[in-house]
Amino acid sequence: MRRVYLDHSATTPVCPEVAEEMYKYITGNYGNPTSVHYYGRQVRNAVEEAREKVAASIGANAKEIVFTSGGTESDNMAVHGIVYTNKNKGNHIITSAVEHHAVLNMVQALEKEGFDITVLPVDQYGMVNPEDVRNAITGNTILVSIMHANNEIGTIQPVEEISKITREHGIPFHIDAVQSFGKIPVNVDDLGADLLTISGHKVYAPKGIGALYVRKGTRWKQTLFHGGAQERLRRAGTENVPGIIAMGKACELAVADLQEESDHLRKLRDAVIEKVLNKIEHVRLTGHPAERIPGHASFCFEFIEGESMLLSLDMKGIAASSGSACTSGSLEPSHVLLATGIPHEVAHGSIRTSFGKDNTLDDVEYFVETMQSIVERLRSMSPIDQDFDSTCASCKEGKSCHA
């Protein structure tokens, strides 16, 4: 069966150059970088070279890079570390309604500990208004954390404008750049980031490795891990050496291939959006039509449900994702889609395609063709259409539903 992978926002395959580089540090160079002997020194040097590469890829200094286990850990460490290091100055955190759970659930946990949280709304495209950030700032604000690009709807946030505001007020600004890095330029100075999160497996490195950038001079301490003195006291635990080597190589390639990669992805994205909107009725593009990451196209297909579409696509060899309740593991559809004002019943019909370097225009054709027949089949089975009167009266599950 033909297989087409359109879920690169979930994860990417490890590219051969990265795997090859990493392999040496799985099989041969097994030393612990903390060790004083030859084996340790050999690996220590490689780890520091990788750190240079990661730093260079985002316009940072190597000393400002901490290796972590991935995006969630970087987000958690950034937010928790800033908040705990600065809690003598204030207790207010500003974030947005469309953040990844790694940020949102972290700040919710901090709220339970007594911190004040402002979750900024977004517009219909999922975009934060920088003026809302300005208006939310109080004398007690100690952190602003806003993502660069959204995983579910692809919208790119105006982080450059937000950072001007945080700078004026001297408030640390954390940017989750997991989805943007490798697709659009991510430079910590241009964006105005004080802390910035990236993840390896979104850019053709393996899972389990990420990095946190912390600008020199930022009042931040690592507050979650208690252990050894690795990463200059900023991340206890023996380094994931193969992962770090892979991350270094992947970042080097991401920057070298950025222009070519983003041109390619933009072409595929524009083609899939154009074809889906033209060939299928009752479909909405979710996220911003223009200010979105290359390679990311997300939709809501009305009157049908996301998981049914995913299963149907999978039967035809196509891998995509959805923000429907059935795929989120809860009874609620994606918080991101709801934050953009999409009604529950429409959000259940969401499908995200995210393209990678190996995809082609032929894959776009195959997806659109397949999707047309899936939508037709599922709609023929669906009791709802544009005339359907949706009322909660007949629903037995009302108690679990917050609509």
Add this chain to the structure above:
Amino acid sequence: MYTEKVMDHFENPRNVGELSNADGIGQVGNPTCGDIMKIFIKVDGDGGERISDIKFKTFGCGAAIATSSMVTELVKGKTIDEALSISNKTVAEALDGLPPQKMHCSNLAADALHTAIKDYKDKKYAE
């Protein structure tokens, strides 16, 4: 995550559609929750009340579609009393089980059937 039977009923659902001359119609769920099941039954009164025909339309996930299909297969040709003895649990078991998180939100097909039978009885009683 789904059993082969669930996937079979999702891929080749039995008795999809509507009955224009239905004797009873039952609908449960709503689009906000992500699942709606609508069941149409035709009841043959001769020699005891039997469900002579049944169709469904469902908006929902794979489990919602598979349970709808399965319930129609289970009750077609059965008496009303037999049909009333079928529960959501019976349907899930007939599919060799459902993932735990699907047991409540997407396993409403028997409820839709019971609602359709009630609709049939209400209409009949009203006559």
